[in-house]
Amino acid sequence: MIKNYITIIPAVLMMLAASAQADVALKDSSEIAGKWAVTAEASKIDGEKKAVKVEWDFATNGVLHTIATDSVGRTKEMKIDIKYSVENGEIKKQSKPGQEKYESCKVIEKSDKNMILKCQFLYYFLTKL
Template identity: 70%
Template sequence: MIKKYMKILPFAALLMAFSVHADVALKDNSEILGKWNLYAEASKLDGEKKAVKVEWDFKADGILNTTATDSVGRTKEMKIAIKYAVENGEIKKQTKLGQEKYESCKVISKEGSEMIIKCPFLFYFLTKI
């Protein structure tokens, strides 16, 4: 009987490891509407985070207003409005202003006011404002 449990134990541990980082499927954009503070980005989920100062404001009409703050740059603040939609549980957001090219971003975790999004090249760490 103990041998049987010993065989199941590694499988159960593996299953739990995958469930910790299971993607969150969004039902619609109502789950992300409003302002979010994008405070860090990283190339790996558990990698080094680069601090950033960006505000994302998801509007109900499918517009994502981004405001990036650069305290050491010449522009100080840059505002861009791009299109987004929630499709198949993922966020599809425009990659370049004026072009109909989109990238798919998965919500890796969403707990309370914290959310982590995985886009093709970066993980974004956000807090609801």
């Protein structure tokens, strides 16, 4: 009987870990519409977070307005508009303005106030404004 529990416990723990990291499938862009502060980015979800000061405004017309603030650089503020859409539960956003190359971003976690995105190379940590 104890042997059965010993083999069942690791399987249950693996299932719980997998469900904790389950992606959130978006129905449409209304679920992310509005302004979000990108507060940090990281190469791993549990890795070291680099603080950033960026605002993303997901407009309902498929444009992502980005405002990045650099308090120590020459350009205090940089504004970029890129295209985005929600397809198959993920955010597809332009990799570079003016180019029709897109990257997919999965929503890892989402609440009314916070969201974590997993894009091609980085995790983004966002807070609703």
